[in-house]
Amino acid sequence: MKIKVEIDLQELIEKGDFKTLKRVLEQQDPADVKEMIEKLPPDLKVVVFRLLPKDKAAEVFSELEPDDQLELIKLFREERLKEIFESMDPDDKVELLEEMPANVVKKLLSYLPPQEREELLHILNYPEDSAARLATTEYVELFEDMTVREALEKVRREGKKKENIYSLMVIDRTRKLKGTVELRDMIVADPDQKVSEIMNKDPVFVHATDDQELAAELMKKYDLIILPVVDSEERLIGVITFDDLVDVIEEEATEDIQKMASMSVTYTPYFHTPVWKFILKRSPWLVALLLLESINSNIISGYEKFLASIPLIAAFIPTMMDAGGNIGSQISALIIRGMSLNEITAKDWWKVLLRESLIGSILGFILAGVLYLRAFLISSDPTLNFAVATALLVVILYANILGALLPFIARIFKIDPAFMAGPLLTTIVDVTGIMIYFYVVHSFLS
The missing domain is CATH 3.10.580.10 (CBS-domain)
Structure with a gap:
């Protein structure tokens, strides 16, 4: 078992104890050195790289985030930059060139012999997410x-x-x-x-x-x-x-998690991503979901007279929205996982439909029964309570089937199924669930 050594590199540099610093760096794996220098300012990182052997320096440099790499490229002496770039593995060189501005790419390529430069350019001509990269x-x-x-x-x-x-x-x-x-x-x-x-x-x-x-x-x-x-x-x-x-x-998992949260994908770590980029990635989805969710106000206003006659039914609106969103998110997560692992294919949609119709019905009856009994704490009217419980049964069955089928629909339109989970699914279920709730309760009580 490897024991991680906690060393304050900045303190050693400020003291000028480069002999100890060099000995410490020689004893660490490249991955550990990368962690140790991450929080150092760029000028001190350059000092660390001067003390690293070129092969280890290349490995550490290839592990850094693109913004850190660009900062160091600007600070390295020409000979040191050439030495590090030439020592990097070919796939790490490709990854670095993908992330750098055109003027930096041109500079780095000039360090390579013609044959290797041609090989790298050939690989860079392949699509971004291709195996060749x-x-x-x-x-x-x-x-x-x-x-x-x-x-x-x-x-x-x-x-x-x-x-x-x-x-x-x-x-x-x-x-x-x-x-x-x-x-x-x-x-x-x-x-x-x-x-x-x-x-x-x-x-x-x-x-x-x-x-x-x-x-x-x-x-x-x-x-x-x-x-x-x-x-x-x-x-x-x-x-x-x-x-x-x-x-x-790791990249695929990051992509799925962010898509399930209804935001555009960013692969850079949290503290290496500018604030403006997060705003641009998140705001379009939030605006779209806000406008979709606002349809609820139109639905509720359409039942204004009904609500005025029986105000108590408004108390169960949050329950309908939350229960439907929860069950829809559960099943969509299961289906998306099954698709990503190739356990579920597009032709299995009807099997999933039959299976989730049964599961949704059973879960609906269980939750409806619980809500029927719970409703007596705020209402003594059994007809109202039964209407609310029946509406929940329908919402649960509907949300479960919708959550199961939306990933299949996404595949038909060549959309990543991960988009059909999280806030997007919850918002769709919220809007349609409110419609179902008012329709069922109104049908019982009017």
Whole structure:
């Protein structure tokens, strides 16, 4: 178990104790160094980077948020910036270039040799969320006609500079992916065997233009630590490693949570996101939901005379709105999760409809019974109480079915189902639930 060391780097820098600071930094993992320097002002971060070896400095720099990276780029000396950028992994270089302004991208690309610059630009030409954007060229590739002895010699020669050597890519002379082979299988194989004899000839792979989410699903499904990425002619262009999969899963979870909260997506951490950006991301949805919710006032005003004759029915309006919104949010969350895990597909809509009709009916009867008894605390009229309970039964059944079907409707219109949860669903149920409540109660009591 690793024990986290709490060190005040700012105090060491202000004291000028750079010898102790350098020793402390050498003992820390890049991820820990990143945490230690996050709250330092930019000029002191630069001091820390001067004391880090270039490989560790590159790893720490790639972990920082884009706004911090841009600040440091402006403060680094030319030689130090070039050294750090050249030492970064290819996929980290791509991620950095995606986030930087055009003038910074041009400057960074000028540090690279022509071949590597061409490779990075080729990857950057792929769509933003494509698998190619996650690909790294830090892997060992073998030819299918190599002997195991030749292959192991190549792994020894190149392995130290590569990100992963446990799963190895096998290609032909035209770079077409032919298979994959595990290092452990080569170690125990006959040295004179051909790589083609021990490799997996049916490898799992993704095309460069496939969505990153598909890559994550495949790696999870087949328990892969590395996933080949090929072009349209199945020529190997790179691999996706497991650490990149974790980043994709985190991004997808962030996206779903924010969409379920009815706001536009932002991937930057809370304190790294400007206030104005949060306002722009949240206000359009809030305005739209406010206008939709305001329809309730028109519905209630339409029953003004009815309310004046029996004022007590107004006391149950919040109950109808809350109960319907709660049950709708519950079922929509379950369906959206099932869709994201591929447990539920579009063709399952009718099974879900039948299942949730039954569940909604049972829940409706349970909650209606509870409300009928609870209503006697404020009303001694059994007819009124029964009308209110019946209205709740209908609202619960309706909200449960609506919450279950809205994600399917979203899929039909190619909208992310996550949008159909949270405030949006609650507002829709509120408006329509009030209509149902007044209609049912009015039908009973008039």
